[in-house]
Amino acid sequence: MVGVEQLYSPLDVEIDKHTLTEYVPAKPLESNLEVVFSVTEKTSITPQLDPCGQLSCGSALKFPFARADYTPMVVLISDAKVLVAADATTETKRVVELTLDIASLGELDYEPGDTVAILPSNSPQVVAQVLQRLNLTQQADSACHVNLALNCAKKSAKVPAHIPALTTPREILTYCVSLRSVPQKQFLSALASYTSELKERSFLASLSSKQGVAHYQTLILERGLCFLDLLELCASCQPTLALLVEHLPRLLPRPYSIANSPLESAHQLRIVYSIRAHNPGVTTSMLEAKVEQYLLQQKPVQLYVYPRMPNAFRYTDRELTSNQILIAVGTGLAPFLGFLEHKQLRQQHATGQTWLYAGAKTPQAMLKQEQLVIWQENSILQHLRLCYSRSSVAEQPKYVQQLLQQDAEQLVELLQQPTTILYVCADGAKISKSIEDSLRCCLQQVLSLDETQATHHLKELRTQGKYREDIWL
Ligand SMILES: Cc1cc2nc3c(=O)[nH]c(=O)nc-3n(C[C@H](O)[C@H](O)[C@H](O)COP(=O)(O)OP(=O)(O)OC[C@H]3O[C@@H](n4cnc5c(N)ncnc54)[C@H](O)[C@@H]3O)c2cc1C
Incomplete structure (x- = not known):
């Protein structure tokens, strides 16, 4: 199981070494969004069994490559087998085969080679840490909505379609936004303005400046530092939830190939995934947690899935x-x-x-x-x-x-x-x-x-x- 310690691995980045002494900070940006808690702030949304925020966004939100007439549905993990054990000496990744009970998708007409998309969620431990940094632990499950800020001057600004009309901070951070995407320079500069400690603020501001291009290339594009890593490096960075909603991209479903023939069973399909030992991905970490839950409880575990449009990569x-x-x-x-x-x-x-x-x-x-x-x-x-x-x-x-x-x-x-x-x-x-x-x-x-x-x-x-x-x- 992937623990939060591994996800928040200590970084050996010395921020002073990546901070320029001379740079022109980007113009500060006004925040276009605001998060408003319901008047009855104490009424928290009752958590469903396994809620999935993007599903309550309505038909305006499209799921990439979804087959016509299909939206994400709950399917059940009905079996999990380790096909390959991880091996550090040969850098072999662990590979797991999942059997999914897809009865909820009806009579799904599929061929070998077709793909399904799995809706990921960010790990509860990571979400708890982000909520804590945002000082929202007490309000994590309080009902809120995201609006355009009153002083918003940007004509094209809008509330992202992947945020439900009525939501909670935990739902947004768990199901809606990608915490591990590549941070854009604008986002870094916005984060700088929410960072109190001078050294850390200068690091973020310098990284987002025109002059900081080489450091941006090394740290962000090559080493792959994401928002979570920046939070770890900059302990005094305390952005607002509205800022994250505005700058973090949508948490997108990931495709997985169907690894069996439909002739085997109309109501089951298999997928096979590999997981990296170090810095594992969001969806594969989620699948690992679900497999662990399945093995512990010995009863089916839920997963949100939809069939993707087929292409020529199939065997009919x-x-x-x-x-x-x-x-x-x-x-x-x-x-x-x-x-x-x-x-x-x-x-x-x-x-x-x-x-x-x-x-x-x-x-x-x-x-x-x-x-x-x-x-x-x-x-x-x-x-x-x-x-x-x-x-x-x-x-x-x-x-x-x-x-x-x-x-x-x-x-x-x-x-x-x-x-x-x-x-x-x-x-x-x-x-x-x-x-x-x-x-x-x-x-x-x-x-x-x-x-x-x-x-x-x-x-x-x-x-x-x-x-x-x-x-x-
Ligand atoms: C058409 C299609 C079919 C696919 N079918 C399968 C399939 O059958 N089985 C399968 O395991 N994957 C498959 N993938 C890849 C899968 O969709 C994910 O990208 C992968 O599982 C990592 O997802 P993640 O959310 O865990 O990683 P992310 O959080 O998206 O990780 C970020 C980046 O880290 C790297 N990364 C993370 N995990 C891995 C990994 N295990 N191996 C290599 N690099 C990694 C990648 O560069 C990835 O973009 C398919 C992709 C496509 C486009």
């Missing part, structure tokens, strides 16, 4: 007679587990070839490795190539890119067939780019193309829908 009955080249790195294997299970359940109709290239840190970190081998033995997979980046065997390829190049001849031959589709899924844009580079090399080598021609060929493949990619982060 149409694909049964075509060929697939599947390339996965890390947890990116998750959607392909669904593809392969679907093919298995439709095996009598499946005439196409399926090749899988997958990479993980170690054999233990490869998702469902035994199942992959069984699929190969049962001719669901015609070609299975696995590699491990932390392998100590010198002559073995470590990366899928190397496997692709080793197989260049047969790979390009299969790819050239009219019904072959190549799918790439990796948890990182850099890996996807590097896979593309090695595919380019394969095309150059086998088809005797120069780099420009091979790039053009890849572009054509994408246009024709023969090269499909899911980039996660």
Whole structure:
């Protein structure tokens, strides 16, 4: 379980070293919003079982990529299995498979590769710490609403659509705003004006100034310091809730790939997530807390989910007679587990070839490795190539890119067939780019193309829908 101590990890940033002696502070901004507590301030909103603030915002608030006719609904975590244990020596992330009981979504028509979105919430401990800093602990559950400030001069100012009309400070900080987003310079400058200690105020003001661009680059963009880190670094920074509502972006739902076939069960689906050991993300921390709750209580735990609009990255009955080249790195294997299970359940109709290239840190970190081998033995997979980046065997390829190049001849031959589709899924844009580079090399080598021609060929493949990619982060 991720404790607040880990989320609030001590930072080894010496603020004086990142404070300029000469800079022009940005013009102070007037606050455009105000938080007004109800006259009957003591009547707190009765907390629901598992409330979710953005759901009470009305139809004006859109949920990104939600399928038509679907809004977030409560589903139940009905099972949780650890697929991969975290391992610090190989920097392997813990991977968990969740089974979700989705009966509340009705007859959901989905295919392997489709995605659902999960509504995250900020951890209760972190929210409690922010409330304390804002001096709102006593009013954390008091009814309030957010208005335009009386003196607001900005014509375009409005109350963000992701804040419910009637809410509480705890609800806003738990469900509505992202506490870990990249702080914009305007926000830093606003925070400076709510900081009493000179050294800390100068640090924030200098960081937000035009002259502070290099420090902003290092601390905010490269080291990823977020609002919570700044609060830790600047103990005298005490912003208002209205300021946070104005400057912190919406806490957005996160997509997760469906990792099973719909033929398995109409009312259940599985997702697989990985969690970082250090500085874990908001949604994955929330999922970890829910898994812990599930394992402790041994009864289903609620989660807010909605189905996202499908795209071409899916394996349907149409694909049964075509060929697939599947390339996965890390947890990116998750959607392909669904593809392969679907093919298995439709095996009598499946005439196409399926090749899988997958990479993980170690054999233990490869998702469902035994199942992959069984699929190969049962001719669901015609070609299975696995590699491990932390392998100590010198002559073995470590990366899928190397496997692709080793197989260049047969790979390009299969790819050239009219019904072959190549799918790439990796948890990182850099890996996807590097896979593309090695595919380019394969095309150059086998088809005797120069780099420009091979790039053009890849572009054509994408246009024709023969090269499909899911980039996660
Ligand atoms: C189409 C699509 C499908 C996806 N399917 C899956 C899936 O099936 N399984 C899955 O685990 N993820 C999947 N993701 C990624 C997922 O949506 C989240 O981005 C991820 O779980 C981290 O969310 P978070 O809220 O915990 O992290 P945030 O709080 O958003 O973390 C901030 C940043 O930290 C980094 N980060 C945090 N956690 C991780 C992590 N575990 N691994 C690598 N970097 C991390 C990322 O750069 C992230 O942007 C998918 C993304 C897309 C776009």
